[in-house]
Amino acid sequence: MTKKSAGDLAPSTLAAQALGWTDEVTGAVTPSISVSTTFTRNSDYSARENGTYLRDHGPTQKHAESLICELEGGQDAFSFGSGLAACTAAFHALEKGDHVAVSAVIYHGVLSWLAHFAEQRGIHYTLFDPGSLDSLADVLEATPTRLVWLETPANPTWAVTDIRAACDLSHKYGALVAVDSTVATPVLTRPIEFGADLVCHAATKYLNGHSDVLGGLLVTADSSSPLWERIRLHRLYAGPMLGSLDAYLLVRGMRTLYLRVKKQSENALQIARFLEQHPGVERVHYPGLESDPGHEVARRQMQDGFGGMLSILIPGGREEAIAVVKRAAVFKMATSLGGVESLIEHRKTSETDVTNTPQNLLRISVGIEFVDDLIDDLNQMLRF
Numbered sequence: 001m002t003k004k005s006a007g008d009l010a011p012s013t014l015a016a017q018a019l020g021w022t023d024e025v026t027g028a029v030t031p032s033i034s035v036s037t038t039f040t041r042n043s044d045y046s047a048r049e050n051g052t053y054l055r056d057h058g059p060t061q062k063h064a065e066s067l068i069c070e071l072e073g074g075q076d077a078f079s080f081g082s083g084l085a086a087c088t089a090a091f092h093a094l095e096k097g098d099h100v101a102v103s104a105v106i107y108h109g110v111l112s113w114l115a116h117f118a119e120q121r122g123i124h125y126t127l128f129d130p131g132s133l134d135s136l137a138d139v140l141e142a143t144p145t146r147l148v149w150l151e152t153p154a155n156p157t158w159a160v161t162d163i164r165a166a167c168d169l170s171h172k173y174g175a176l177v178a179v180d181s182t183v184a185t186p187v188l189t190r191p192i193e194f195g196a197d198l199v200c201h202a203a204t205k206y207l208n209g210h211s212d213v214l215g216g217l218l219v220t221a222d223s224s225s226p227l228w229e230r231i232r233l234h235r236l237y238a239g240p241m242l243g244s245l246d247a248y249l250l251v252r253g254m255r256t257l258y259l260r261v262k263k264q265s266e267n268a269l270q271i272a273r274f275l276e277q278h279p280g281v282e283r284v285h286y287p288g289l290e291s292d293p294g295h296e297v298a299r300r301q302m303q304d305g306f307g308g309m310l311s312i313l314i315p316g317g318r319e320e321a322i323a324v325v326k327r328a329a330v331f332k333m334a335t336s337l338g339g340v341e342s343l344i345e346h347r348k349t350s351e352t353d354v355t356n357t358p359q360n361l362l363r364i365s366v367g368i369e370f371v372d373d374l375i376d377d378l379n380q381m382l383r384f
């Protein structure tokens with residue numbers, strides 16, 4: 001048998017082996033952590049290939065970046081100290097007068113950044129409806145647009161946007177498309193294959209998967225684009241870096257990404273089906289359900305499952321929803337998502353008033369536990 005090169009290997013193999021890393025000196029199969037902030041020059045005073053300073057280039061950060069770049073099928077990737085640092089790097093790279101079309105249903109922190117900072121910096125934005133390409137077309141028709149920002153499935157209703165259709169449309173109007181793919185992960189969707197120019201991840205969530213790292217990643221389909229160059233400069237001179245120890249943990253987490261996301265998707269689908277017929281639930285938002293408005297598109301652009309995130313509407317309002325969540329025993333009553341442990345929260349409490357999230361919505365992040373334990377817990381939480 002001939003030895004397979006990285007290009008021949010499945011993404012799950014590349015992830016499991018952290019791109020096949022072994023230490024040339026010791027043979028170690030576990031990637032090492034490089035914590036040095038500075039790197040000596042060669043004897044002729046040239047810089048080593050690695051660079052000279054950690055803000056410019058870190059070996060452990062580079063390992064995480066190379067892995068996500070490979071998994072997403074991109075040309076280059078940068079890591080950041082949080083998911084929001086990665087998302088907002090794209091906005092920092094815009095120029096005064098630029099217009100952004102932004103999906104109205106996205107992670108609340110991105111909307112909050114735009115609400116606080118965009119207009120003061122001369123960046124204009126218009127919201128569009130994530131489920132309607134007509135709504136995006138109206139925005140693109142009305143205003144010349146530099147960038148379209150969308151998330152799919154999107155917090156916290158898991159609204160699905162047809163990435164290929166959105167990219168075809170946006171490109172026709174000369175706009176680039178950035179997709180926050182935190183919830184889908186490259187296991188389920190690879191936005192660059194559908195035409196996306198930029199992919200964003202809160203690595204804090206599924207990529208790391210163990211609720212112990214705050215981090216973000218951006219992947220570009222075109223490393224020679226002017227926007228990517230400005231993102232590089234923003235990162236270099238504003239310095240929102242991922243720490244070396246966190247980069248190590250992130251690589252470690254990504255090695256089990258494929259197993260975790262598949263299990264989480266299986267558990268979530270079973271839970272969604274259980275909740276859909278439960279009398280204590282008014283509505284379930286989950287793109288894996290045939291009844292979900294995003295199901296058809298999700299089936300086309302998601303493979304191996306529909307993800308581990310779902311939301312439910314409780315009959316009543318804030319009080320009734322919080323009463324349910326307070327009975328959580330196996331589920332942890334906490335925000336965030338994508339960890340191996342299941343979480344449930346009253347979403348509006350975590351968000352600012354920039355969102356329209358209903359007061360009776362509970363957001364559920366499904367972990368890798370034995371699914372019956374999770375279903376039993378939800379069943380006792382939902383007693384009336």
Ligand SMILES: *Cc1c(COP(=O)(O)O)cnc(C)c1O
Binds near residue numbers: 084155182183215337
């Ligand atoms: C959590 C999250 C972010 C922000 O990531 P942080 O690491 O918390 O800054 C961005 N987008 C999505 C979809 C998220 O879930």
